[in-house]
Amino acid sequence: MKVSVILPVFNGEKFIAKAIESVLSQSLSDFELIVVNDGSTDATSDIINGFSDSRIKVINQSNQGPGASRNNALKVVSGEYVMFLDSDDWYCPDALRIAYNQANENDTDISIFQIIKYYQGKYSKNDWFSLSNFPKEFENRVFNPHECRDFLFDISVSVPQKIFKREFLAEINAGFPEGIYFEDMPFFFYTFLNAKRVSIIKEYLYVRRKHHGSITESVDSKFLDTVRAGQILMDIFIENEWYDMYLFDLIAFKINGPRYALMGIEEKCKEKLFILIKKDYESIKSSEYYHDYMDNMGPKKKKFFSDVLKASDFQEYKKLLN
Structure with missing residues (x-):
């Protein structure tokens, strides 16, 4: 088995068929697709069961969230490499073949490819998903992740944008935080900085669908988890002795996530x-x-930190902004 694709889904009746079809129609046929039905209450189960293909394995579970869904799938994967697919997205036709061949030929622990965005019939590219933050000298070679020290926190943390060697994930006991959203972020940094051999693939292999229900498109209660995700991330850096090496950028990254979330989150969630x-x-x-x-905080981040500590609630914090 060359590739195991992990596809968690919760109430994904609108888009799950497209996601599954994009895997089954791949030019590489030696794969398994592990669909984790995370307690869906809509027609998702019927759509999944409507596919008849021996390469599909279904895990039905009570609703546990994306982190637990991916972890449960990781327990049963058998492919040489592991890829992740979100239920509202899809792969380009040669995605598995290109990703597997390049990762296998270079013997990488992780290879990162490009993502293209899709919204209302139109495709668009951005620097984040196009890997534009990688200097030219990182192309067409294998590198150590610590070579990315100067731009580590500018790399996309999106897990579906990567192909991982299964043995590598098992060796480092990789797993997603459970019970929170933004579980991709701690998982990415833990796996990436533990890797010894990494490469980038400058080809668009994955289509990310933007829509109203997308986790990162609606700044709602899910963004409350940016605080917990940042705490987990800090613990990872400290426990793995990466803290001192990345201190300045790590602190900026941890402060900015919740800071920007507080600016954009819907009004009813601001106090929480x-x-x-x-x-x-x-x-x-x-x-x-x-x-x-x-x-190590710049003036804006230091003021934010100080103002939050001074204020007793969000309304008092807003007065300090003037």
Whole structure:
């Protein structure tokens, strides 16, 4: 088995058929597709069961979220390499063949390819998904992830944009945080910085559908999890002794995620998010890492940090902005 594709889905009746069809029609046929039906209550189950192909394996479970769904699938994968597909997206016809061949030929732990976005019948590209943050000298060669030190936090964390060697994931006991959204982010940094051999594939192999229900398109209650995801990320860097190496950019990344989320999140969620951020900052202030934050935050981030600690609630915080 060359590739295992993991496809979690929850109430995905609108788009799941397209996602499955894009795998079954691949030019590489030696794969397994593990569909994790995460407690769907719409017609998703009927659509999945409507496909008759021995390469499809279905895991039916109670609703546990995307992290647990992917982890449960990782327990049963058998392919040399593992890829991830979101239920509202699809692969280009040669995606598995190109990704597998390049990863296998270069013996990489992780290879990263390009994503193209789709919205209302139109396709578009951006620097983030086009891997434009990688300098030219990273193309057509294998590199160590720490060579990306200067732009590590500018790399797309999207897990479906990568192909992973299964043995590598098992060796480092890779898994997704469960019970939160934005589980891709901690998983990416943990796997990427543990890898020894990485490459990029400058070909568009994956189509990301933008629509109203997309996790990253609607800044709603899901963005409350940016705080927890950042805490998990910080723990990963500390536990793996990467903290000192990436200190300045790591702190900026951790502060900016919730900071931008607070600006854009829908009004009814602002107070909840503010309280989560405030509790996090109070914890940081009483920790051994407080001075690292104070010494490495720029003026805007330092003011945000200080204002959150000063204010008792979101309304009081807003007054400090004036």
